[in-house]
Amino acid sequence: xxxxxxxxxxxxxxxxxxxxxxxxxxxxxxxxxxxxxxxxxxxxxxxxxxxxxxxxxxxxxxxxxxxxxxxxxxxxxxxxxxxxxxxxxxxxxxxxxxxxxxxxxxxxxxxxx
Numbered sequence: 001x002x003x004x005x006x007x008x009x010x011x012x013x014x015x016x017x018x019x020x021x022x023x024x025x026x027x028x029x030x031x032x033x034x035x036x037x038x039x040x041x042x043x044x045x046x047x048x049x050x051x052x053x054x055x056x057x058x059x060x061x062x063x064x065x066x067x068x069x070x071x072x073x074x075x076x077x078x079x080x081x082x083x084x085x086x087x088x089x090x091x092x093x094x095x096x097x098x099x100x101x102x103x104x105x106x107x108x109x110x111x112x113x
Contacts, residue, residue, distance in 0.1 A: 039082065040079070040082050043075050043078050043079040044075075044079065046071065047075040047076060047079060049071070050069070050070075050071030050072035050073075050074075050075055051068070051072055052068070053065070053067065053071060054068030054069045054071075055068075056068075
């Protein structure tokens, strides 16, 4: 396991200053990653349609079933990238001090109670 090297006083001061400047920037939060709910729903539905085509296509033709499989694969990859962006958004809501300490407030706070 790799440990973290503690920051010097100067590095901590610089990080606090950056964090304060970012909090004061009104457009900073708008420039982050945004995940469209509509896009996620369409991708989920596309995934289900692809599964139906794949399963139903087996009775019709191998080519139809293969086309459904390709649709499932593409939709799954795109949906995975959407979920990854959601994770980034959630991480982006944490203060820099939580990132530096390596602490997860939702997990570590529960463990101390």
